[in-house]
Amino acid sequence: MSTPAPKKRPYRKPRTDPARRVAFDALRAVDERDAYANLVLPSLLRKAQQQYPDFDRRDAAFATELVYGTLRMRGAYDAIIASCTDRPLGKMDPPVLDVISLGAHQLLGTRIPTHAAVSATVDLARTVLTDGPAKFVNAVLRRISERDLDEWLDRVAPSYDEDAEEHLGVHFSHPRWVVSALWDSLGVWQPGYSGRSAMEDLLAADNDRPEVTLVARPGRATVAELRDSLPDDALAPGRWSPFALRLAEGGDPATIPAVRENRAGVQDEGSQLVAAALAAVPVQGRDTRWLDGCAGPGGKAALLAALAAGRGATLVASEVQPHRARLVARALEGNPGPYQVITADGTRPAWRPESFDRVLVDVPCSGLGALRRRPESRWRRKPADVARFAPLQRGLLRSALDATRPGGVVGYATCSPHLAETRVVVQDVLRGRDDVEWVDARAFLPGVPDLGDGPDVQLWPHLHGTDAMYLALLRRK
Structure with missing residues (x-):
């Protein structure tokens, strides 16, 4: 059968x-x-x-x-x-x-x-x-x-004593070269806080979901207005920026009238601090013409334009890529004071030398300071990208210094803590120039702790809750 x-x-x-x-x-x-x-x-x-x-x-x-x-x-x-x-x-x-x-x-x-x-x-x-x-x-x-x-990571990664960088790279899911670059930078900026625990804190912060931070653009919206537009438990004060509010998890910025009307926006607190610090530095003489030389997509330009309007100054926002220039124009719509958005290459200026009182250059970079927001960048970027950006970063800073009149100030900023994109760039550009002096940027970030020995500053996600923004303030003598 x-x-x-x-x-x-x-x-x-x-x-x-x-x-x-x-x-x-x-x-x-x-x-x-x-x-x-x-x-x-x-x-x-x-x-x-x-x-x-x-x-x-x-x-x-x-x-x-x-x-x-x-x-x-x-x-x-x-x-x-x-x-x-x-x-x-x-x-x-x-x-x-x-x-x-x-x-x-x-x-x-x-x-x-x-x-x-x-x-x-x-x-x-x-x-x-x-x-x-x-x-x-x-x-x-x-x-x-x-x-x-945890069991898998212990199985697939070498021990810390065997290979510290590879161990941290696997456990916190960062390429080894990024771990190495961050560790070098942390050792320079925080020499007393750069051991294993500090690196684990930094890499863990890169893997945290970033908060949504709002900016109330001066003269157009206030922090109090934003706070009153949502329930008390939906917002928390900014840590350092006087223009910032942090939105609770799951909150939708589009529900806030001031955001819909472009009087407020979404902007990381580190980005706000960079713009606010440049605006706070005293200049010698007139203070009527400001320049954002790398303005796209427009967050810093919108805050600078609002601050400039409160002093009767004009902001020129320059962006080399036309589609990003359109984003800048959209961000600046409704600004109470005069401004101009132009499509121009900052290394080939469309303006005369020494024609601005304040200049910001937030230069293109590897973006290693914003891995919380763009986690795919850690796998997309390569060490060669850092070298590729180097000539452009130096060219933009030289052009910014030349565009600034004696007595005016330049802010060099980048969303990367990599030394080759931050302090090394500024030191290289200033080498041989006797017409520029460092300004201690720490004095213009009041209340922000752990800023190192100056005069430039590096923000960190694990210490400040911001993107890893770098800022150097320079004065034309």
Whole structure:
């Protein structure tokens, strides 16, 4: 008597989870088009809200956590995934690796139950890939689920004593060269606070979700007005900037009338401090013409324009890229005083020498100071990028100094703590010039602690809760 063949399981159509599909589409845009998650994700969320009637704020928050959490921890997850398969990551189909990374984050970085994380991710794989890759995804995720994150990191990373930089890089998911550059800079700026615990604090702060900080633009909105527009528990005072308020997690800036009317905006507190410090330095003689020489996308320019208007001064905002110049013009709309937005190359000035009283150059850089906001940058940037920016940074600073009249001041700023983009640039440009002197910037960041020995300053996410902004103030003699 023959044995009956086992019954096949009925085919189950994979369930489409909109939040996970949004997260996958965002990761593909980051990988394929070098997009930034903070730019591509909002449009994907709006599309999901239109396509799925039940897609609500919780789904949007979950999709956002999946995207940013996966991008932040990609280095650590790659090491863990590599230990769970014989297939080299470099030969793995990128969409497959993205799906596995999303599953790894759910298993190791969230409280989602293991069965739900694996099942939903396999369903996603069956939807966006095929059944064959989905089986591979299922097998890898089940191996990952055998240990928690700490156990995996201890397994795939060398010990601290064996290789400190690699240990920290894997445990906190930063490329080794970034760990090395941050450690060098921290040792210069905070020599008494640059050991293992300090580096762990800094790298952990890079992986924290950044707060949304608002700026009340002087003469157009006040901190009190912003505070009164939302419940008491929705806002907290800024730490250092007199124009800042911090929005509680989940708060939506678009619900605030002053933000909708462009009288206030979203701006990191470190960025606010840079603009406010430049505006606070005394100048000798007139104080009527200000320049933002690298104005895009317009946050610092909007604050400077508002401060200039309160003193009867005019701001010229220059940006070399036309699409970014349009963003600057939008940010400055409604400014109460005169201003001008121009498309120009700061290294080939469209203005006469010595024609401005105050000049800000927030130069293009590696962006290592904003890894909280753009976690994909840590994997996209290479050491060669730092060298690539060097000639432009020096050229912009020289041009800014030449554009400033004797007695005026220049602010050199960059959203990077890398020494080769900060103090080294200023020292190189000033070498051989006897017409420029340092101004101690610490005096114009009142109340901000841990600023080092001066005269320039470096902000840190783990010490100040800001992006890692650098500022040097220079006076033409």
